[in-house]
Amino acid sequence: MIRLLFALLTRKISTTVTDEEAVGQYILTQNQKYFDILYSRYSSKIFGKCLSILKDEEKAEDATQEIFVKILLNLAKFSGKSKFSTWIYSITYNYCIDSIRKRKKDKSILVEDLANEHDTAEDGIEDRFLLEMHVKRLKVILEKIPVTDKAILLMKYQDEMSIKEISEILDKSESAIKMKIKRAKQKFKKIHKENYTEI
């Protein structure tokens, strides 16, 4: 009975407390229930993103664990300038990109292609083309696309982040991000064409 009441109370708190309030309360009180609220809201999403980028369930599980420890140890650094979700997704994407970079030892993974900087940001590929694709096809294409392009597409279409938010996460200018989105969409369409001929 007491357990049931506690569960109901916790559920009530978890639905009413915003992320930012839970962070503030956790820093003040170190009460586990506030961490549990954040964990229950974001753990599966973080795992999903890690899985999309790392392509391995075991690695995604380890990454989720390490990302949450990182979040907990750095919670006091969350300034509240951006949304809490944006902040933790930035940790997630940067962690995954770094771990792939370490694995491949490819230091040039985020280097700008300055030769094409004069391109316009318009790509002529409608968002609908990506958003209405069958999930199985989407999965296949995302597995073949380079990791930074994949991360950018996930930020834009899965997390619905603004260009400004993505630029803050990747520490690039907004025009560079527009360019990256354009190229990512072009690569996406190219891989789609190679794998599924009828467009």
Place this chain on the structure above:
Amino acid sequence: MPNNSFKELENEDSKKFEERNQRVRDNINHSVGFFHFLGDILDLFLPKVVNMFLTVSGGKGPKTDSNSGEASSDDDNPNRPKYPNSHE
């Protein structure tokens, strides 16, 4: 509501987490508990280690109640009798 295959993919991937949820949560608690333990150890012993180094390097070390305040001022007083209960 417009279709969003990216959201569908997110939901699909998130479902795979259910069986791992408890294990990940336990591991996080263990890791954070370990860091708290390290923090407590540092809080407890770091000041003593610093004092020890100060003492070894010839510094005075921290002031304690026994050698501060009135006791030290009495020692400095030249009129204070050598033997308090004696008549000089």
